[in-house]
Amino acid sequence: MSGSRVDLKVVLLGKEYGGKTSLVERYLHDRFHGDVPYQNTIGAAFGAKKIEVDSRTVTMGIWDTAGSERYEAMSRIYYRGAKAAIVCYDLTDGTSFDRAKFWVEELKRNEEFCKIYLSGNKFDLVENDKSRRQVDYHSVTDYAEELKAEVFETSSKTGHQIKELFFKIAQDYVKEPRNNDAAPEVPKTLNLTDKPKKADCAC
Amino acid sequence: MADSPGRPDGTDDEDQDVLIGEEPGASVHPMLATEDSYEELDYDLNIEAPITEQRERLASGTIASIVEEHTGPASAEEVGTEATELENDVERSSLEGDLSNLQISEEVTQRRADTVPDRQDVPNDTDEEVLQNREAGQREIKDEDIHSSVWRDHKKHVFILSEAGKPIYSRYGNEDKLVSLMGVMQALISFVQDGKNNLRSIVAGGRTFVFLVRPPLILVAVCRTHESQQQLLLQLTYVYNQVLSVLTYSQLSRVLETRKNYDLRRLLGGTEKFLDNLLNLIDQDPSFLLTAVRCLPLDSTVRDTIGHSIQSAKIKDLVFAILIADNQLVTLCRMKKYILHPADLHLVFNLLNASTSFQAADSWIPICLPKFDSAGFLHAHISYLDNSKACLLLLTVDKMMFFELAKCKEKIVEKLKKHHCIEAINRAVAGGGYRCLEVGISDLRHFIYKSKSTAQFTAPELEAPYREKEERARLFNMYQYVHQRVHNAARPLKIMFHVGSREAMLGWVTTGFELYAVFGPLATKQVAILAVNKLLKWIKKEEYRLFILDPPEF
Ligand SMILES: Nc1nc2c(ncn2[C@@H]2O[C@H](COP(=O)(O)OP(=O)(O)OP(=O)(O)O)[C@@H](O)[C@H]2O)c(=O)[nH]1
Ligand SMILES: [Mg+2]
Numbered sequence: 001m002s003g004s005r006v007d008l009k010v011v012l013l014g015k016e017y018g019g020k021t022s023l024v025e026r027y028l029h030d031r032f033h034g035d036v037p038y039q040n041t042i043g044a045a046f047g048a049k050k051i052e053v054d055s056r057t058v059t060m061g062i063w064d065t066a067g068s069e070r071y072e073a074m075s076r077i078y079y080r081g082a083k084a085a086i087v088c089y090d091l092t093d094g095t096s097f098d099r100a101k102f103w104v105e106e107l108k109r110n111e112e113f114c115k116i117y118l119s120g121n122k123f124d125l126v127e128n129d130k131s132r133r134q135v136d137y138h139s140v141t142d143y144a145e146e147l148k149a150e151v152f153e154t155s156s157k158t159g160h161q162i163k164e165l166f167f168k169i170a171q172d173y174v175k176e177p178r179n180n181d182a183a184p185e186v187p188k189t190l191n192l193t194d195k196p197k198k199a200d201c202a203c
Numbered sequence: 204m205a206d207s208p209g210r211p212d213g214t215d216d217e218d219q220d221v222l223i224g225e226e227p228g229a230s231v232h233p234m235l236a237t238e239d240s241y242e243e244l245d246y247d248l249n250i251e252a253p254i255t256e257q258r259e260r261l262a263s264g265t266i267a268s269i270v271e272e273h274t275g276p277a278s279a280e281e282v283g284t285e286a287t288e289l290e291n292d293v294e295r296s297s298l299e300g301d302l303s304n305l306q307i308s309e310e311v312t313q314r315r316a317d318t319v320p321d322r323q324d325v326p327n328d329t330d331e332e333v334l335q336n337r338e339a340g341q342r343e344i345k346d347e348d349i350h351s352s353v354w355r356d357h358k359k360h361v362f363i364l365s366e367a368g369k370p371i372y373s374r375y376g377n378e379d380k381l382v383s384l385m386g387v388m389q390a391l392i393s394f395v396q397d398g399k400n401n402l403r404s405i406v407a408g409g410r411t412f413v414f415l416v417r418p419p420l421i422l423v424a425v426c427r428t429h430e431s432q433q434q435l436l437l438q439l440t441y442v443y444n445q446v447l448s449v450l451t452y453s454q455l456s457r458v459l460e461t462r463k464n465y466d467l468r469r470l471l472g473g474t475e476k477f478l479d480n481l482l483n484l485i486d487q488d489p490s491f492l493l494t495a496v497r498c499l500p501l502d503s504t505v506r507d508t509i510g511h512s513i514q515s516a517k518i519k520d521l522v523f524a525i526l527i528a529d530n531q532l533v534t535l536c537r538m539k540k541y542i543l544h545p546a547d548l549h550l551v552f553n554l555l556n557a558s559t560s561f562q563a564a565d566s567w568i569p570i571c572l573p574k575f576d577s578a579g580f581l582h583a584h585i586s587y588l589d590n591s592k593a594c595l596l597l598l599t600v601d602k603m604m605f606f607e608l609a610k611c612k613e614k615i616v617e618k619l620k621k622h623h624c625i626e627a628i629n630r631a632v633a634g635g636g637y638r639c640l641e642v643g644i645s646d647l648r649h650f651i652y653k654s655k656s657t658a659q660f661t662a663p664e665l666e667a668p669y670r671e672k673e674e675r676a677r678l679f680n681m682y683q684y685v686h687q688r689v690h691n692a693a694r695p696l697k698i699m700f701h702v703g704s705r706e707a708m709l710g711w712v713t714t715g716f717e718l719y720a721v722f723g724p725l726a727t728k729q730v731a732i733l734a735v736n737k738l739l740k741w742i743k744k745e746e747y748r749l750f751i752l753d754p755p756e757f
Contacts, residue, residue: 016472021560024564025563036559039559040560041560041566042554042558042561043566043567043568043569043583044567045560045564045567046565046566046567046609047564047565064564068472069469069470069472070450070470070471071569072472074569074580077567077603107593126532158753162339
């Protein structure tokens with residue numbers, strides 16, 4: 001067992017059925033279960049992964065939260081102390097973008113150091129059939145500009161832009177001075193066994 | 204165990220029962236609450252249980268009561284009549300379309316007798332069961348046409364509505380389409396309540412209608428099965444608990460108090476599958492019938508090692524550590540002060556059973572265990588250990604404790620691996636329990652034994668012919684039938700011997716245990732009684748493998 005620590009807490013937020021769990025599955029395990037029926041997340045699931053950026057190893061702790069309204073009241077547990085938030089919406093569902101805006105407001109209010117990444121999911125569905133697109137790319141980028149947020153359009157089915165998204169998050173993290181010169185606190189150990197999901201971090 | 208546990212034929216002295224505390228699986232260190240929900244429900248049916256007490260009953264760890272005010276056998280008759288009168292009103296109104304779906308008609312409305320008279324065997328409506336199970340996989344049952352005979356003929360409908368009559372859940376069909384039907388149900392209930400009575404059940408058109416009013420919810424079951432009113436009420440109580448487990452009672456009542464017409468489905472979104480799954484389990488798993496938990500048969504030294512491993516990883520604020528494999532309890536470690544109710548544990552089993560998402564990653568979820576505390580959530584760290592069948596739940600009251608618990612889990616896994624416990628659990632699961640043959644009683648086909656002092660039960664694996672879905676359902680119906688007879692509030696039986704066309708069943712209830720044993724159809728009562736005495740000895744001999752008798756504590 002290798003000892004390490006979670007440096008970077010990432011949280012996924014967004015409307016139910018928006019594709020958060022699929023995004024994490026693709027990134028952590030490089031798989032997509034298109035044929036199994038949708039399983040809504042309950043509470044939240046945690047996973048961890050190491051990523052190399054600029055000759056530095058960063059361990060990400062990723063929180064995949066449930067989109068169901070029921071958990072809204074306790075969402076703070078999950079995003080508290082996050083350095084990055086992937087706010088997801090479904091490119092084929094217009095209302096999911098309204099929900100994304102809700103989360104952005106919530107984060108702006110409560111987590112000033114959390115960087116926001118907007119992820120329009122299920123890109124494969126709109127790629128060849130433009131009529132299915134319900135969220136316009138340019139209105140999202142306009143919105144993002146004000147927030148200084150990044151925008152990605154991703155597909156868990158094809159893997160489109162997913163590595164890029166997480167790499168960008170890690171890169172921004174490493175570049176941010178606040179994350180570098182902070183005196184290392186008591187290093188907490190992380191047990192990364194065969195699977196990169198069991199972790200431990202200070203947050 | 205007493206050398207000769209008497210002849211349990213109902214004529215002997217009660218003293219001849221197996222000595223209390225000596226019966227198989229008895230323990231003075233219970234980890235589960237032992238009050239029997241079924242018996243309590245019986246009790247509640249016969250006392251005045253004001254609505255205001257309901258909350259405390261839930262939170263204080265006693266079974267939540269039937270909320271309606273008392274209706275004894277005499278006034279129940281009145282309820283029957285009133286229901287009939289109401290129906291006439293309804294019939295006249297424009298709602299008859301929906302009602303006739305359920306075939307309520309004036310002539311057949313009557314209060315159902317306590318028991319099904321002279322039934323030789325439990326009916327076998329099994330194609331239905333198969334259908335139900337298949338349907339349960341996904342909610343395509345949503346699309347079912349509520350005017351079709353398929354919908355009407357389901358064996359057991361369950362509906363949840365708000366007190367204002369707003370549909371919340373229907374086991375079959377889209378509850379949206381059932382607005383007027385639910386309106387009728389709500390009207391029925393408030394009509395009867397206005398008359399200072401409470402509507403508990405009516406029988407009409409070959410169906411039993413059972414109502415459970417738990418403000419702010421109303422739960423209704425409509426059945427073609429032969430389950431008793433109490434059995435159905437208990438089932439509705441489980442359904443109610445399931446709703447509470449995702450919302451808490453506080454949140455539920457707050458939401459519906461402030462907005463009577465609030466569409467609760469917004470908050471319950473995504474939990475229908477847990478209700479669906481629960482109802483399917485109730486129709487096939489004796490845990491619910493018995494309010495008891497089944498343990499994974501395991502060598503006691505292995506179980507002890509597992510217990511110690513969990514104990515040694517103890518951290519502050521960890522209230523319960525529960526290890527479950529294949530719908531059976533491996534071990535339960537608890538804070539000394541607290542005890543878990545089997546009904547709460549059933550919700551945990553249902554949670555794991557109904558969702559595969561816990562297998563993919565470690566989860567952190569809020570869960571309300573209403574018997575433990577209906578007002579708030581516990582927080583559960585859920586993980587399958589080392590890709591095995593064993594799932595560990597660590598429950599705490601502190602919502603910020605995920606990482607401490609993740610570390611705690613790592614420690615436990617390390618210990619379990621070192622002692623090869625995970626392999627042992629996998630082996631026990633793969634082995635599929637024990638066989639009835641091991642007992643060495645030739646005519647014994649199957650049995651269920653519940654130790655009351657520990658709220659645990661044991662049963663051998665189902666073998667031919669009961670591996671077939673239909674046969675399994677038939678067997679289960681027979682267990683339900685004998686259970687209902689020996690627990691009949693009006694005429695409780697200590698022992699009952701029921702002969703059907705294909706098997707005979709002995710039911711025996713003492714202060715210490717409940718036993719149901721299935722024999723071939725030619726078995727006589729004498730033979731059966733001799734056999735169960737032998738069976739009790741065998742269970743006693745195996746008790747450390749079959750039960751958790753020394754549960755670990757933090
Ligand atoms: N075609 C396509 N389908 C996708 C994609 N991502 C997700 N889906 C499907 O969309 C559905 C919902 O995906 P999830 O990842 O479970 O959604 P979620 O955001 O985690 O939902 P909650 O857990 O309820 O909040 C599933 O049926 C997925 O198979 C994608 O990139 N392409
Ligand atoms: Mg999800």
